Amino acid sequence: ERILDNIFKWTLALMGKASLGEIRLLDKETNELVVRASQGGVINPDYHRISIDEGITGWVARNRRSMSVPDVSQDSRYLAFIEGTKSEIAVPIMKGQEEIFGVFNIEYPKISAFTDEDVRLAEAIADLASIAIENATLYEEIQKSRDELNLRVKERTAELKAAYDISEATHHAKKLEDIYPKIHEIIKKLIPSAENNFQIGIYDYTKESFNYDPFVKTRTFPYFRDEFESAPPSKPVHIEKGLSDYVLQTGEPLLGTPEVLAELSAQKKIKRIGKHSKSWLGVPLKTQDKTIGVMTVHSYDEDVIYGKEELDALLFVSEQVAMSIERVRRKKEKAVLTLGKVLTSSALRNENELLQRIYNNASELMDTDNMYIALYDSQKNIVRFGLAYKGGRKINTNMEEMEEEEKGYQPRPFGKGKTEAIIQSRKPIFHPTKADAEAWYNRPEHYAYDPGILPSWVGVPMIIGDKVLGVIATYHPEKEYVYSESDVEILQAMANIAAIALENARLYRELEERADKLRAANREIAEKEELLTRSMLASDFVHDLNNLAGTIPVWANILKEKTEDLIFSIQRDVNKLLREGERLKKPALKEDIDMSALLQSLFNNIRLQYYANAEIEMRNKISEDLHSVQAVKAHLSNAISNVIQNGVESVLEKRAGTVKIKAENHTENDHDGVRIEITDMGRGISEENMEKIFEHDFTTRGEGRGYGLWRTKHTIEKYSGRIRVSSQEGKGTSVVIFLPRSKGIH
Known part of the structure; x- marks a missing residue:
């Protein structure tokens, strides 16, 4: 508008006699000519907007040609917008040759006021006006776009800040x-x-x-x-x-x-x-x-x-x-999986520590201010409380140290409460409201122990195989609907893991006792060759025991869907260890071993142990027609298994990688045999440790290890084989074993 007003001032100054007029711009949406600036006289508001088909101005806009009208009263097209007009010049304001911006009207209160030179001057001014209008329009559009962009940036910044704040809230x-x-x-x-x-x-x-x-x-x-x-x-x-x-x-x-x-x-x-x-x-x-x-x-x-x-x-x-x-x-879900790894690790075998870990983990996911873990002794038919919290305070469940108000958590004969009902039915009990609890207790076969009928209560069984080891329960003494069905699922998953961990701890204690007895027996007859073999078997037994304790966590990952398979597999592994112990009483005999079948079996067993672990990938390329090898099968199986197991553990320590097993018939120094290459992409072995890896009791993985590779080398060389190791720290290790072909049993 300021530009258009200035155009009028310049025009008046140049012509000297122009005192009336207006500039109309085309509204493309309505196809109307709209007054954007005017000068002098009384205007008629009815003609503020006119169709491009109306008046002298409309004719100029349609035809894109200038017009000089000496006497507007003689032209029927004239629309009296400004009072007192007698003569008029109308020139188009063009953008290029075809597109029209609008029309510039110059008027005067006398007839025949304008000359041809005035028309040319008006056209020149209209051309300048066109450039000025186009620049002003572009500026306004840019300004509008910038304002819109600034507004959108402000809105987007607020949205991103909201997203960040939500992410932070979720994290904590x-x-x-x-x-x-x-x-x-x-x-x-x-x-x-x-x-x-x-x-x-x-x-x-x-x-x-x-x-x-x-x-x-x-x-x-x-x-x-x-x-x-x-x-x-x-x-x-x-x-x-x-x-x-x-x-x-x-x-x-x-x-x-x-x-x-x-x-x-x-x-x-x-x-x-x-x-x-x-x-x-x-x-x-x-x-x-x-x-x-x-x-x-x-x-x-x-x-x-x-x-x-x-x-x-x-x-x-x-x-x-x-x-x-x-x-x-x-x-x-992650908390449950983490609990599984922790509870079934070889380092956690104490019952009190196991139960405390369960409580701590559950506390991160639900209200556990009032929670107990009851253990069932089927031989004595009693229920005892391994852990209990009341009002956020841990209860001392030791009978000798228990205070008077804690007597409700002393061992009791198997009765009619919810805990016993869960043990009998092997199913969870979930009462989200007090009405649900009252309906349950109204049955004559049920009895309410302290603290009585509660508004929110959930309990789940700890089951392994056909045994119910106990119950995990949590409750709220005042509010209803504190727990949901998803809480029941989580608590049940924890209970299943806890059952495995408790059973593993018991089995481990039993196996340790048997291992101690076997080691004592071997020491008495260690001077004889056969006794040396038996001593090695006893050490193998202990080594297998440690491996079993270290690989149990895999069962927790597949707990929910394959509990029965899990229990069967654990019992199978335990029985295998016990059978190995019994073999100490018998002399070990050599036999022709089908190496294809042996290696495939070892690969499948170890892959099964770790198949739920996304951090490790196992591959094999084992020829189906490998030569037979003459050896004691248990010795050779254990020796090769140690190498594969070491590769897997190295990959797990690095958090990701692949273990590959390749086996093929091979000739070395004119001797036919089987070449086995076990490669892992684990953490590798330092140059300093490469010189020690075959030393007895050398290990980087804690006390009680370091026997496997020494035993492997001893076994391979005993059967005229060779073992070579190459490694690069941080990238992985390759172990190559060559075993000569069997010449038959003599």
Whole structure:
């Protein structure tokens, strides 16, 4: 507008007699010529906007030609915009040769006021005006784009800050309930009207074992803030036709303006209950195209109407919230797997330490201020408490040191409480409400021990094979719905791992006692060659024992789906060790060994032990027609197994890598035989340690190890074989074994 006003001033100064006129620019959307600047006289508002088909100005715009009208009263096309006009010049303002910007009108209150020279001057001014208008238009567009960009940058910065804050909240959260209030605080910064009205709803996937119909979906609102409505029940309810339910079922966002909500209600797609909000906005919480929940904001204020800006902000944050919810859920799964590795490690064999680790791990995932672990002695038919917490305080379960108020946790004969019912049924008991607990205790076969009937209680069995070792239970003395079905699943997974760990600890103690007896027997007859062999077998036995203790964690990873297979495999390994011990009583005999079958069996057994570990990859290329080798099968099997096991452990210490086994017929120094190459991409061996690896008792892996490679070298050379090792620290190790072909038993 300033530029157009200046054009008029320049024109008046140049012509000296021009005192009236206007500049009209073309509105391309309406195809109208609109006054953007005018000078002098009384204007007629009816002609502020005229069609390009009207008036002298319209004719000039359509034909892109200038026109001089000496007497406007004689031209029927004239529209009297400025009062007092007698003569007029109208010239087009062009952009290039074809595109028109508008029309420049110069008027005067006398007839025949303008000459041809005035027309040419007006055309020259119009050309300059065209350039000025184009530059001004570009400037305005750039300014508008910059303003829009600055606004978007500000909005995007706020969204990214929200995403970061949600990620931080998730990182420090132990439970989902911990992050919901923080999410609300973040949403309020993006949508201030959400301060008093914000909800998060979550799909509740319960299990059939808790009387759940798998074809009926339910949801809960773990976080609910509304300035008028009270929070719904915390128990799962069926999804029906509420606004949140609509978003959950469709998986699509809903911008609920009054018109949209009225239309959905008329179509019976939603059923509005409670106090009606004036504006409502809901977005689904999705992970990998799966809807896991809904997040909503709404307002009862008629002046607050949500639009695309609020929708985009909530959609962006919803992605972060969904990922955060899944991340916290994965934390629970990871915590269970971590517990499995810890409980079944060879270093943790004390019962009290095992039970304390279970409690500590469970405390990270659920309320365990009141928790106990009961152990069942089937021979004495009593229940004793290995660990107990009450009100967050650890109870001393030692009978001799137990205080009077702790007497409820002393050993008791097998009775009629929930603990005994779980042991008998081998199934969990879950009472989310006091009414559930009362219904259970109303049966005559049940009895309520201290602390009586509770509003929230869950207990799960610790089972291994056909034995129930005990029960893990936790409760809340005041609140209902403290625990969910997912908590039951987690607690059961922990109980299954605990059962294996407790059984492993017992088996380990028994095996250690037997190993001590075997070693004592071997020392008495160590002077004879056969006794030396038996001594080596005893050491093999101890070595296998340590390997068994170190590889047990794999069973925890496949616990949930393959408990029976797991137990069978553990018992098989234990029985194998015991059979090896019995062989000490018999002389070891050489035989022709099918090397293809032996190596394939060793590979399969070790791969099975570690198949659930994503950090290690095992490969083999074993020829099916390998020569036979004459040896004591147990000795040779143990020697080769030691090398493979060392490779696997080296890869695990590095946290990732591959172990390869290659075997083929080979001729070395004119002797036919079998060449076995075992390569790992583990941490490798330092130059300093390469000189010591075959020394007896040398190890880098802790006390009680260091026997395997010494025994392997002794065995390979005993059967006229050779073993070579090459290694590069940080990159891996290669072990090559050559064994001569069997010439038959004589």
